[in-house]
Amino acid sequence: VDFVTGLRCRECARPYPAEALHVCDYCFGPLEVVYDYDALRATVTRAQIAAGPQTIWRYAPLLPVADVAPIDLGTGCTPLVRADRLAAELGLGELWIKNDTANPTGSFKDRVVSVALTKARQLGFKVAACASTGNLANSVAAHAARAGMLSIVFIPHDLEVAKVVTTAVYGGYVVSVEGTYDDVNRLCAELTSEHPSWAFVNVNIRTYYAEGSKTLAFEVAEQLGWQAPDHVVVPVASGSQLVKVARGFNELYEVGLLDEAPHVRVSGAQAAGCAPVATAFAENADAIRPVRPHTIAKSLAIGNPADGWYALQTVRDSGGAFAAVTDPEIIDGIRLLARTEGIFAETAGGVTIATLAKLAAEGVVRSDERVVAYVTGHGLKTVEALAGTVGPTTTIAPTLEAFSAAVDLDVAPGRSRS
């Protein structure tokens, strides 16, 4: 049994049944899942969660679908690691990295897809689809394979090789679209009207899909001993993840799993080459102007973000901030995290770390705060970004003489100039 009472339009509050609906028929606002919080408060306990599986499904009562055997590859319960060496470099105090590169397909998307496809299967869908910047396609193809569903995923044509290969290997349809992600997204929104029997996880199933990101907050709170952090830094593409992380902490309090009302400052990370929300924040604007993306952070390259406005509101209301970082800063961010903490993030993770560095330098993220930075995708997905930046320190003949001549451990390792 789930605790969902229905769906509701975020804008006009019109109620809808818990079906494959994502847009209010009347005002075109996004629909949200409504839970019976009274029943949840009377039911869920920390002990019950602790006794659950080592996956996101330990939080099943707080997710929009109940299923004794969810479509799961073992997603969630990823490491929350104390990052003292990185904190020292940035002049911060208590810093943690939520290492979501450790999910089955290497990104946080497994959280939203596991929830979305489990719900889709319950609703009777047999085809899993999505519009993706890469990570989502990867996850949808894998989960569909696991569930025996047909998958058809849509990606922009210029994605990283690893993201295409790690998607295509699962054997579904991979449709490479000559256009930007926003073009792909628009096409998928149109296809949803033409193929209502397909579960587009981030279109007609999006209401449920988005709820999976709440587990990023649930896990952090549980891993911190059922406490909320003071400040989180979250990457922003559509903005959905940031909104749901903030929502997740508040929801834990609403159902009695946190003792104190959380006051989490939420800051958003964007690439300068695709920063529609960060720009609106910087200009104190009320409208988000769509942009045409030009950034190595392809997984964040959404120029027309569906939840941009809500992400902006969430950040403003929480006392957080936005920053936008350049491609060289993204590379530096990836290398800084790798060098200090042994975690290899994809470009979106570089955006998060570079934003954290920038906001720390500006005094927005403070040394007296307990800070969590969300690193949501694995570096092996975007190795192209580092081509020409890192490589062998030196290349030598297999002799002691050659080694002695080439390597001096008193000199910091760099890349061979050859």
Place this chain on the structure above:
Amino acid sequence: VSVTVRIPAQLRPLSGGAREAAVSGSTVGEVLKALDAAHPGFHDRLYDVRFLQGLDTSVADGQTLSIVPAVAGG
């Protein structure tokens, strides 16, 4: 000029279930006005035109205009 408007599932009750409507107008604004005249109700539902020159964007004869809910992706 005559254009085809593609209607999303959410709005098809307004068009009697039709997926497309043929209307005339030389800008996006005129086309939507003509659509509302043919199928009353569209004007109340549509307001956010992103990209290009918004409602003043001109349309050419034979073009297709798609109405797409912006709640997708990510």
